[in-house]
Amino acid sequence: MPLKPSADGFAPTLVRWQRAHGRHDLPWQQSRDPYRVWLSEIMLQQTQVVRVRDYFARFLLRFPEVSALAQAPLDDVLALWSGLGYYSRARNLHHCAQQVMAVHGGTFPRTAEQLQTLPGIGPSTAAAIASICFGERVAILDGNVKRVLTRYLGFDTDLAMASNERALWQEATRLLPQTDLAETMPRYTQAVMDLGATVCTARKPACGACPLLGACRAQALGTPEAFPVKTRKLKRSAQTLWLLWAQTHDGAVWLSQRPAPGVWAGLYCLPLFDERDALMNCLPLALHPQAQDQPVIKHVLTHKDLYLHPVQLVMPAGSLPQMAGAWVSANQWHKLGLPAPIRKMLSAANG
Secondary structure: OOOOOOOOOHHHHHHHHHHHHOOOOOHHHHOOOHHHHHHHHHHHOOOOHHHHHHHHHHHHHHOOOHHHHHHOOHHHHHHHHOOOOOOHHHHHHHHHHHHHHHHHOOOOOOOHHHHOOOOOOOHHHHHHHHHHHHOOOOOOOOHHHHHHHHHHHOOOOOOOOHHHHHHHHHHHHHOOOOOOHHHHHHHHHHHHHHHHHHOOOOOOOOHHHOOOHHHOHHHHHOOHHHOOOOOOOOOOEEEEEEEEEEEOOOOOEEEEEOOOOOOOOOOEEOOEEOOHHHHHOOOOHHHHHHOEEOOOEEEEOOOEEEEEEEEEEEOOOOOOOOOOOEEEOOOOHHHOOOOHHHHHHHHHHOO
């Protein structure tokens, strides 16, 4: 990598750009309340802003303060999270709120170092909360920021190696604002995220609109899309699952709570099986002819494709599948935390 570009002007340029051209309409930007910033940061992990907006609003309506979230049953939290994916985030969110109340008296710690002791808060999330809410001079390094910094610096070493990522984190810290941190750190942190999300995008970056255009090494090389460099990629896999879609004549469905760890841990779901024969073995022989295979559903996870095979049947009153679970009435199952494809399937069947 060439000599380090000077840090002079980098942060001030981004702070000025954010004031004039950054995003200002995101609901979590209207406050430096650590509860709201923390909630938004957790929701935004691996999830697009357009999807987070509605969930953020619903969460604040149901849990306006960290104490309300801490006191709520986990099932209520998972139900409200249903459809947002990556459900370990919701479990950690609930556990974290309880820790804030029990260990910190309902007040979020003010430093990134202390914030990282809480469940589900890693270094970048901790830095985002500490810098935005408390003006601490700490660097975030999410996907958008990695892209901005590696392009600006011409940082061409492989981020698949932990030592190289640590080196980039050092560079990110070097480029931070130096003065008036209470004002500049929140603005700078938002600026570097905004730039990566709206201008310095993964594909077809809008270099002509970038405030760093004249100093960006990747743009000078003519290869911005070659950054960041990361060679190790997780291979996609596929899994086939069979779903027992048992229901009664009045519309109740048989649901069981998924164990942890595992797919959809903690959520309520139609019983899952690795093979169709295993599913059928949980049903009385007399009902086997009534079991009807439904169209296969493909559900895409981050590194895995799930192929879901629903097997539907209506069971007589008083009969029970031979497995853990319970009948949940038609006006109750939609209030539970259900995996997105299961909720969609049941909703479509019930109009």
